[in-house]
Amino acid sequence: MPEAPPPIVIPTRAALFTGYLKIGMFGFGGVAAWARRVIVEERHWLTEREYAEILGLGQILPGPNVGNAAVMIGRRFHGLAGALLATGGLYCAPLIILVGLCLFYDRYGQAPAVAPVMNGIAAGAAGMVIGTAFKMAGKLKLRWDALAILLLATLAAAVLRVSLPLIVLVLAPVSIALSLRRAGLIGGAAAR
Amino acid sequence: MTLILQILATFSILSLVAVGGANAVLPEMHRQLVELHGWLDDATFSQLYALAQAAPGPNILVASVMGWRIAGAGGMAAATFGMLVPSAILAWGVAGLTHRLRGAPWLKPAQGGLVPVAIGLILAAGITMAQASHSHGVMPLVVVAASTIMVWRTDYNPLWMLAGGGVLGAVFLS
Numbered sequence: 334m335p336e337a338p339p340p341i342v343i344p345t346r347a348a349l350f351t352g353y354l355k356i357g358m359f360g361f362g363g364v365a366a367w368a369r370r371v372i373v374e375e376r377h378w379l380t381e382r383e384y385a386e387i388l389g390l391g392q393i394l395p396g397p398n399v400g401n402a403a404v405m406i407g408r409r410f411h412g413l414a415g416a417l418l419a420t421g422g423l424y425c426a427p428l429i430i431l432v433g434l435c436l437f438y439d440r441y442g443q444a445p446a447v448a449p450v451m452n453g454i455a456a457g458a459a460g461m462v463i464g465t466a467f468k469m470a471g472k473l474k475l476r477w478d479a480l481a482i483l484l485l486a487t488l489a490a491a492v493l494r495v496s497l498p499l500i501v502l503v504l505a506p507v508s509i510a511l512s513l514r515r516a517g518l519i520g521g522a523a524a525r
Numbered sequence: 526m527t528l529i530l531q532i533l534a535t536f537s538i539l540s541l542v543a544v545g546g547a548n549a550v551l552p553e554m555h556r557q558l559v560e561l562h563g564w565l566d567d568a569t570f571s572q573l574y575a576l577a578q579a580a581p582g583p584n585i586l587v588a589s590v591m592g593w594r595i596a597g598a599g600g601m602a603a604a605t606f607g608m609l610v611p612s613a614i615l616a617w618g619v620a621g622l623t624h625r626l627r628g629a630p631w632l633k634p635a636q637g638g639l640v641p642v643a644i645g646l647i648l649a650a651g652i653t654m655a656q657a658s659h660s661h662g663v664m665p666l667v668v669v670a671a672s673t674i675m676v677w678r679t680d681y682n683p684l685w686m687l688a689g690g691g692v693l694g695a696v697f698l699s
Contacts, residue, residue, distance in 0.1 A: 357581065357582045357583070358581055358582070359581060359684060359687075360581045360582050360583065361581045361687055363583070363584055363650065363654075364581075364582060364583050365647050365650070366676065366683065367683075370683070374680070382637075385640045385643065385644070386633075386636040386637060386639070386640060388640075388643050389636060389637075389638075389639030389640045389642065389643040390619060390623070390636060390639060391616065391643075392545075392639060392642060392643040392646060393544065393639055393642070394544070394612065394615055394616055394619060395540060395541050395542060395543045395544045395611075395612045395615065396540060396543050396546065396585070396609070396611075396612025396613065396615070396616065397543075397546040397547060397583045397584070397585040397612075398546055398643065398646075399583060400583055400585065400609065400612070400613065400616075401612065401613070401615075401616035402616075404613050404616040404617050404620065405616055405617075405619070405620040405623075408617060408620045408621070409620065409624075416613075416617060420609070420613060423582070423583065424582065424583070424586070424605075424609070426581070426582065427580050427581050427582025427583070427586055428582075428586065428589060428605070430580045430581065430582075431577065431580045431582075431586055431589055431590060431593075432593075432601070434576055434579060434580055434590075435576070435590060435593045435594075435601070438572075438576055448698075449694045449695050449697075449698035450691045450692075450694050450695045451578070451579050451691075451694070452658060452661050452665065452694045452698050453664075453665065453668060453689075453690040453691045453692065453693045453694020453695065453697075453698060454687050454690050454691045454694065455578070455654060455657070455658050455665075455690075456655070456658040456664075456665035456666070456668035456669050456672070456690050456694070457668050457669075457672045457683070457686040457687040457689065457690030457691070458654060458672075458687060458690075459651050459652075459654035459655040459657075459658055459669045459672070460651070460655070460668065460669040460670065460671065460672025460673040460674075460675070460676065460686065461651075461672050461673075461676050461683045461686065461687070462647060462648075462650055462651030462654060463648060463651035463652065463655065463669070463672075463673045463676075463677075464651075464672065464673040464674065464675065464676025464677035464678075465647060465651075465676055465677075466644050466645075466647045466648035466651060467648075467673070467677040468676065468677050469644050469647075470644050471677075473640065473644075475640075475641060475644075479640070479641040480641070482641040482642060482645065483641040483642070483644050483645035483648070484645065485645065486641070486642050486644075486645025486646050486648075486649065487645045487646070487648045487649045487652065489649075490645070490646055490649035490650075490653075491648070491649035491650075491652040491653050491656075496545075496549065496552075497544060497545025497546075497548070497549035497646065498542075498544040498545060498549060500545075500642075500646070501544055501545065501642065504642050504645075505638070505639055505642050508638040508639065508641055508642050509634075509635050509638030509639065510638070511638060512634045512635065512637045512638030513631060513634050513635060513638065515634065516630075516631075516633075516634035518630065518631050518634060
């Protein structure tokens with residue numbers, strides 16, 4: 334379904350903070366799905382492609398991919414203040430909730446008995462993450478060789494349980510070489 | 526005080542080897558905290574991991590919970606700071622580098638090459654979460670499927686799906 338991409342909106346400092354506050358607060362089971370939804374779909378700070386490229390960079394660096402992306406996106410719009418506001422927004426609500434959970438744990442010696450509810454929410458969150466991956470792959474119209482890399486990464490991580498640093502170390506150079514070759518920047522030999 | 530500094534140092538190193546985020550660094554975190562330093566036992570480590578999962582936000586905050594357990598509020602601050610700041614500084618530097626290189630013809634294609642790897646690992650994370658929820662029977666898989674389709678094919682707010690999953694969990698899993 335081809336749709337005109339909405340105009341890009343440059344967030345104010347306050348918007349950067351509140352946007353990331355929402356990402357952190359709603360991100361049960363991880364924040365990847367909410368980050369893309371807020372940044373690309375709801376607030377139009379970045380296009381699908383720009384966001385995916387920043388996330389890709391955040392993925393190969395150490396640390397959480399969305400956290401790294403928050404630093405880079407914050408810096409892009411408002412320099413150091415932006416990076417601090419985006420990062421602060423992302424972590425502040427979850428940290429407050431965690432302090433509460435820790436106090437509860439210390440007092441009662443076990444995690445609060447919300448396991449069944451959390452398991453149900455976790456199932457919903459799992460679907461959110463899977464749906465987000467499908468949506469990104471579809472909207473970016475990846476070529477067959479890029480799709481092959483995507484599926485290899487999934488297979489290695491989810492089925493074969495290869496360690497993530499190893500996957501990144503092997504697949505990222507191959508994928509970059511393929512992408513450079515597609516752009517006509519290097520010859521066939523280097524791309525395997 | 527030395528304990529706090531040790532926590533800070535340990536998590537700073539973990540931060541710099543955490544390629545792939547929280548789930549990738551968990552085995553090394555276990556090795557450091559349980560086996561090398563003996564700060565936590567096995568059961569506590571697992572319980573704290575589950576506790577961190579109950580809160581929203583990036584899973585890397587599992588480090589904060591561990592820090593709390595080891596040395597209270599100061600431990601939590603040291604672990605959180607150590608886990609987040611070194612990798613954030615690295616990301617800051619790389620963002621500056623890509624900004625300086627933005628005219629280079631190879632930058633966009635090279636960055637584009639990372640996209641399929643990133644999406645593939647997101648998909649893998651979702652599948653791993655779905656597998657974990659499957660250990661509670663078939664109902665969670667129905668929620669996973671419904672939520673996948675809702676997020677993929679519609680623009681409805683996924684909060685409804687999370688709320689629905691929570692209600693179904695309370696009714697069918699308890």
